Amino acid sequence: MSDTTQQPQRQMMKGNVAIAEGALHAGCRYYFGYPITPQNDIPEYLSAELPKCGGTFVQAESEIASINMVLGASAAGARCMTSSSGPGISLMQEGISYLAGSELPAVIVYVSRIGPGLGGIAPTQGDYKQVTSGGGHGDYYSIVLAPSSVQEMFSLVQTCFDLADKYRNPAILLTDAILGQMKEPVIVGPRPEPKAQDKPWALTGNQGRSKNLIKSLFLGDGEMEVQNWKLVEKYNRLKAEDTMAEELWMDDAEFIIVAFGSCSRMVESSIRLARAQGLKVGLIRPITLFPFPEKLIYERTASIAKVLVVEMNTGQMVKDVKVNTHKNADVFFYGRPGGGMPTPEDILEKIKEFY
Amino acid sequence: MAKPAEKMDAVFQRPETLIDTNFHFCPGCNHGNVHKLVAETLDEYGVAGKTIGVAGVGCCVFLYNYLNIDVLEAPHGRACAEATGVKRVHKDKIVFTYQGDGDLAAIGMAETVHAANRGENFTVIFVNNSLYGMTGGQMAPTTLLGQKTTTSPYGRSHEGDGYPIRMAEMLATLEGPSFVARVACDTPAHIVKARQAIRKAFKMQIDNMGFSFVEILSACPTNWRLDALTSQKKLQEEMVPYFPLGIFKERSTADYL
Numbered sequence: 001m002s003d004t005t006q007q008p009q010r011q012m013m014k015g016n017v018a019i020a021e022g023a024l025h026a027g028c029r030y031y032f033g034y035p036i037t038p039q040n041d042i043p044e045y046l047s048a049e050l051p052k053c054g055g056t057f058v059q060a061e062s063e064i065a066s067i068n069m070v071l072g073a074s075a076a077g078a079r080c081m082t083s084s085s086g087p088g089i090s091l092m093q094e095g096i097s098y099l100a101g102s103e104l105p106a107v108i109v110y111v112s113r114i115g116p117g118l119g120g121i122a123p124t125q126g127d128y129k130q131v132t133s134g135g136g137h138g139d140y141y142s143i144v145l146a147p148s149s150v151q152e153m154f155s156l157v158q159t160c161f162d163l164a165d166k167y168r169n170p171a172i173l174l175t176d177a178i179l180g181q182m183k184e185p186v187i188v189g190p191r192p193e194p195k196a197q198d199k200p201w202a203l204t205g206n207q208g209r210s211k212n213l214i215k216s217l218f219l220g221d222g223e224m225e226v227q228n229w230k231l232v233e234k235y236n237r238l239k240a241e242d243t244m245a246e247e248l249w250m251d252d253a254e255f256i257i258v259a260f261g262s263c264s265r266m267v268e269s270s271i272r273l274a275r276a277q278g279l280k281v282g283l284i285r286p287i288t289l290f291p292f293p294e295k296l297i298y299e300r301t302a303s304i305a306k307v308l309v310v311e312m313n314t315g316q317m318v319k320d321v322k323v324n325t326h327k328n329a330d331v332f333f334y335g336r337p338g339g340g341m342p343t344p345e346d347i348l349e350k351i352k353e354f355y
Numbered sequence: 356m357a358k359p360a361e362k363m364d365a366v367f368q369r370p371e372t373l374i375d376t377n378f379h380f381c382p383g384c385n386h387g388n389v390h391k392l393v394a395e396t397l398d399e400y401g402v403a404g405k406t407i408g409v410a411g412v413g414c415c416v417f418l419y420n421y422l423n424i425d426v427l428e429a430p431h432g433r434a435c436a437e438a439t440g441v442k443r444v445h446k447d448k449i450v451f452t453y454q455g456d457g458d459l460a461a462i463g464m465a466e467t468v469h470a471a472n473r474g475e476n477f478t479v480i481f482v483n484n485s486l487y488g489m490t491g492g493q494m495a496p497t498t499l500l501g502q503k504t505t506t507s508p509y510g511r512s513h514e515g516d517g518y519p520i521r522m523a524e525m526l527a528t529l530e531g532p533s534f535v536a537r538v539a540c541d542t543p544a545h546i547v548k549a550r551q552a553i554r555k556a557f558k559m560q561i562d563n564m565g566f567s568f569v570e571i572l573s574a575c576p577t578n579w580r581l582d583a584l585t586s587q588k589k590l591q592e593e594m595v596p597y598f599p600l601g602i603f604k605e606r607s608t609a610d611y612l
Contacts, residue, residue, distance in 0.1 A: 030443060056443045060436070061469040068433040068466070072440020075427045076407070080440070098430050203425040203441065205448050207404030213419045215428035 008189035015150045015179040016041035018186050019109055020049070022157035023081050027194030028107070029055035030080035032069035034062055034088060037121045038177040039111035042083040053191070063088035067095030067108070074104040075214045077202030079161055079194070083109035086119060086127060089135075096170050097136030100231070101216030105164035107157065108142070108172045111180040114339045122339025123176040125263060125312040131172050132290045132320070139228050141235055143171035144289040145244075146261040150184035156287070163242060165197060167234055174289060176312075178262040178341075235291070244287035245296050249275065253282025255355050256300060258321050259310045260286050263342075267310050270347035281351055289317070294324040301329035308332045308354055310347055312340070330354075370394035372403040372423050379417060383583025385573035386414055388540040389482055390421050392553050393453070397424070400557060402449045407441050409434045411454035411463070413489045415482060418453050432463025435470035438477045449560060450477040456497040457487040460522050464496075467526075474531035474565035478556045481522060481568065484575040485594060492578030496520040499593055504578070519597060523570045527603035533564035535604040539572040539595065541587045552602070564609050572598055 013021070020042045023031070031050060033043045043059065050057040060066040066082045073080040084092065089110050099106050110131060114124040131144045143163050147156045153175065160171040203212050218224040249271055250256075259267040264285040274281045284300065286293050301307055307329055309318040318333045325331050334350040336342050369375060373394035380386045397403040403424055410418040412431035419426035429437040434452035442450040459467050459481050467479070486504050487493040494507040497519050501510040511519075527535040534556050538549035549571060556567035572594050574586035581589060 030440070032440065058439065058443065058473075061465050064433070065436040065439075065466050065469065068430065068436030069440040069443075071429075071433075072409070072427065072437035072442075073444050074440070075437070076441045076444035078444045080444075094430055095433070102428070203407045203427055204445065205405035205407060206423070206425050211419070211423055212425045213428075214426075215419070217416060217428060 006190055008187050010185050010187050012183045013150055013154070013186040013188070014041060014183050015153045015175065015181065016111065017045050018150045018154040019083070019157045019173065020045040021188065022154040023107065023161070024049060024053065024191055025154075026079060026158040026161040028079045028081050028161060029053065029194060030073045030078050031055070031082065032058045032060050032066045032073070032080070033082050034060050034066050034084065036085045036088045038113060038180050039083050039085050039109065041180070042109060063091040064095065067092040070106045071095055071099055071102070071104060074099065074106045075102070075203050077197065077199045077204060079165070079197065081107040081109065083111065085111050085113045086115045089127070089130070093136035096142060097134070097138050097140060098216055099170040100134070100140035100142065101138060102214050103168040104170070104214065105168050106170045107160045107164055108170060109157065110172050110174045112174065112176045120339055121177060123178040123262060123312060123341065124337070124339060125176065125261060125316070126337060127174065128289060128311070128313060128316040131174050132292070140231055141290050143167065143169055143238065144174055145171065145287060146174045146289050147179065148261050148264045148285060150179065150182060151186050153179060154186050154188065163238075167238055169234065174261065176262055239291040242288065243291045243293050243295070245293035246285040246287060248283040248285070250282035250284070250300065252280050253304055254280040254306075255351065256282050256284055256304050256307045257310055257351070258284045258286070258297070258307060258317070260289060260317065263310055263312050266342055266344060267347055269344035270351065273344055273348045274351050279351060279355055286317075292320045292324070297321055297324040298326055301326040305329045306332070306354060308334060308350060310342065310350070311335045312342075313337050370398045372397050374421050374423050376420065378421065380414065381577040383574055383576035383586050384414075385540040385571065386482060388546060388549070389480060389571050389573070390418070392546070392550050393451070393480060394422055395550065396554050396557050397449070399554065400561060402561070405447070406449040406451070407445065409438045409441065409450065409452040411452065411458035413455040413458050413487065415453045415455050415458070432458050432461070433466055434458065435463065435466040435475070435479065439470055439473070439475050442475060442477045446476075449557065451480055451557070452477065453480045454482070455488065456481070456483040456485065457495045460496040460520050468529070471526045471566045471568065472529045472531045474533070476560055476563055476565050478560050479566070479568045480553070481570045482573050483522070483570055483598065484573040486575060486578055488575050488578055492575070499597055521598060523568065523603050526568055532566040532568055532604055533559045533606040533609070534567040534602070536568070536602045537570040537572065537598060537600050539590065539600055541572070541574070541590050545600070548600070555605075564606060570598075
């Protein structure tokens with residue numbers, strides 16, 4: 001969206017477009033992707049916008065090629081991105097593992113579709129487990145952020161770029177067709193000029209310096225163990241410095257709901273209904289799914305003994321909540337998989353059942 | 356006591372870009388020749404300091420141990436996708452991939468064909484030794500009919516295994532590539548031609564002519580279970596008749612159509 005005014009403007013924007021525009025605001029000028037529903041607005045928008053601002057758009061022959069082009073552009077020192085959905089992200093897992101192993105920053109936008117297999121294009125949170133557990137081979141994690149509004153699609157994709165660069169690690173923006181296809185008002189300022197990134201490790205040719213090498217093969221005795229522990233240190237730092245969560249109605253809460261992304265919006269409506277009936281329900285919304293807000297869950301459940309996890313899947317985040325819950329608290333689960341969406345009334349019924 | 360050597364002019368020396376170390380390659384393998392030819396070419400054009408190499412998986416992965424340039428290690432088969440990413444960012448730099456036949460012609464076929472078809476302006480150095488060398492000599496798409504490997508113990512049969520793929524000829528049918536050649540390093544005369552082809556391929560890139568591709572036939576004495584000399588003979592007598600040497604495409608203008 002070429003915005004020539006100097007003041008931030010409020011405008012209606014589709015979630016997927018907000019991600020694409022957010023990436024441009026973050027200084028991303030290289031996009032490599034392959035069509036798949038429900039994320040096609042992203043490559044369509046960028047194929048029109050990138051050439052206008054000196055950027056590069058490549059429609060690759062597959063998601064495998066997309067993620068490897070991203071790896072190449074990242075190694076060359078550029079902020080770069082790809083986007084896809086379930087089957088395409090599955091194909092990218094090898095590349096994401098190599099990005100993590102080679103310690104390269106990159107942003108992967110994941111607009112989920114229901115699975116397994118070809119599944120369908122309806123909204124789901126069934127890919128939580130895949131993205132938060134690494135996804136590809138080896139002992140690694142991706143940074144995972146989950147927006148819950150179109151405004152956050154715009155801002156959190158920028159955070160993804162910053163965190164990816166800060167930690168030299170792939171960052172995934174996980175969302176779904178509800179947010180991707182929904183239009184909401186978004187405040188967008190003028191698109192800034194990309195900032196120069198200080199990446200002395202990047203491959204630029206070794207004129208005037210010793211050669212740079214980017215690799216993930218470590219065959220020397222004990223080398224790989226050292227590398228794995230180095231990654232763990234990075235994840236610990238990430239956990240300490242950049243875990244994000246939102247708390248709503250928590251001041252007087254006697255009952256907590258944990259939900260993320262589009263599902264947390266439905267939960268917000270249900271909490272309003274519950275509060276109208278005198279039920280003191282609060283919401284914890286993890287914004288970073290990796291790192292998971294472990295400490296926050298533990299601290300809150302020390303004094304609030306009941307936790308309901310609501311997800312649009314058969315129960316994936318609930319495991320992360322359970323292992324971090326204080327021993328005095330009980331954890332309940334309500335989920336709708338395969339494109340099923342809970343109504344605020346459905347969730348209210350569950351609140352009453354477990355309250 | 357030996358006579359003190361008289362002062363002589365250096366007429367030949369190790370290319371500056373070729374690091375002074377021992378290759379890990381087996382005796383009789385041609386990877387060493389190819390590394391040297393690439394290093395010589397980068398030196399001749401004076402571009403080593405602005406070159407980024409992309410190493411495939413297999414015996415070629417240790418490119419960074421031998422060439423004094425920036426190197427990216429690609430996942431198996433994906434080097435042409437990585438090179439696309441690198442070159443799109445650094446249009447003014449020299450980018451090449453260095454890949455074997457398992458890497459390029461099997462798992463990396465799609466990435467190779469599409470990079471060629473897009474006319475990506477980088478160079479591919481493709482070392483074809485008719486099998487997977489580093490993993491222990493398994494059958495590759497380039498394994499000759501009747502050739503015994505560890506996964507074709509009765510010899511490759513077209514029934515079930517298909518026919519050996521001629522990559523250079525296949526890529527030459529596309530509009531994207533600017534230069535496609537096949538050479539060998541089995542004799543001094545052939546090495547001279549291989550050097551010319553590699554120089555031409557990099558020149559095409561320097562002149563922004565688009566995708567250039569040099570296939571180099573190589574012996575793999577260890578996995579062929581032959582000594583160095585006999586394996587060169589086998590290369591001449593069995594590989595060259597199926598994989599003919601020559602230039603399959605050479606474009607004189609950047610826009611072909």
